[in-house]
Amino acid sequence: MTKAYLINPNELIRDYNEVIDEAQKKTFFTVGIELQKEEIDNLQTYIDKLSVQRKEFAEKNNGNEANLIYCFERLAMIIQSELKMLVSLKEDEMAQAWDILVDCQVHLGTVIRNYPFESDHLEHYLNRLHSYEKTLFPKMIFNSYGGFVKQSHCSICKSDYGDCDHIKGKLYNGEMCTRNITEVELEEISVVENPANKHCRVISIETNGIKKDVLTLREISTKS
Ligand SMILES: [Zn+2]
Incomplete structure (x- = not known):
């Protein structure tokens, strides 16, 4: 935990917190879908900025800095994906919402394993993603x-x-x-x-010759 950085990690964390605090006000199902879409774009601007910074450090082989920026860039992408998942649910794109959630969980796991600071808040965030899985989606096979x-x-x-x-x-x-x-x-x-x-899940169930989507329970037409 005593890595030396060419940048001030506290400044990076402060900027990150500022952006994320604003974004997290929108990560509730009740928030207007247009505001959530707007926030997805705002986050993209921040992600692009970090990406440029990360590549600059990488070119100079400043690996510690590049790795640290990777973590914040990825965390911002995860919050952005959480918003995308909520938008997908509202737009009745249930399979897409599931895939986004699974990607969020996987990416957060890898950030936690590489994060150089205390990561209790990230563990809490992982629990939040787990709650989504358990309350928004049926038990999957x-x-x-x-x-x-x-x-x-x-x-x-x-x-x-x-x-x-x-x-x-x-x-x-x-x-x-x-x-x-x-x-x-x-x-x-x-x-x-x-x-x-x-991602490898059973997507339909068949009972009495009728095939249904496991997420929506809507009949899947087999005629074509
Ligand atoms: Zn290799």
Whole structure:
């Protein structure tokens, strides 16, 4: 926690808090949809500004600064996505709302793992996202894919994953390392309650020959 920075982290945090306090006034379902859309645009301006700053530090190999800015940039994107989820719900785009929420949870998890300061408030935020999942959406059934990865590479240096020292989920000079899987031998698909990937979900149920969307319970037309 005693990293030295070329920038003053307190200033970065102050700016961030100012933007986020304003945005979080709009992250309630009751707030006007047009105001939420406006706030999504406001946040984009702030995100773009941080992105430029992050790339400048990365070019000079100031990794600590670039990584720190990445965290705030990503957090602003998560709040922006929370607003997008609320807008999607209001616009009756339920599957999209679910996918946005899942992405928020995944991204917040990675920020928490890389955040250099005390992160209790981020844990609370993760709980807030979990509450959305439990109260806004029905209990879902997920699929889990078991298989053998035949080819994957590191997003940072493009080597075969495992041949380099980069670790997925960690930040390097302002970029997140991911393991990009390009070829997999599928062995089994199983139904699970706690999946690794909540995007892999059962999307329809069929009873007495009638197929329904699990989120909306609307009949899915099979005629085409
Ligand atoms: Zn690598």
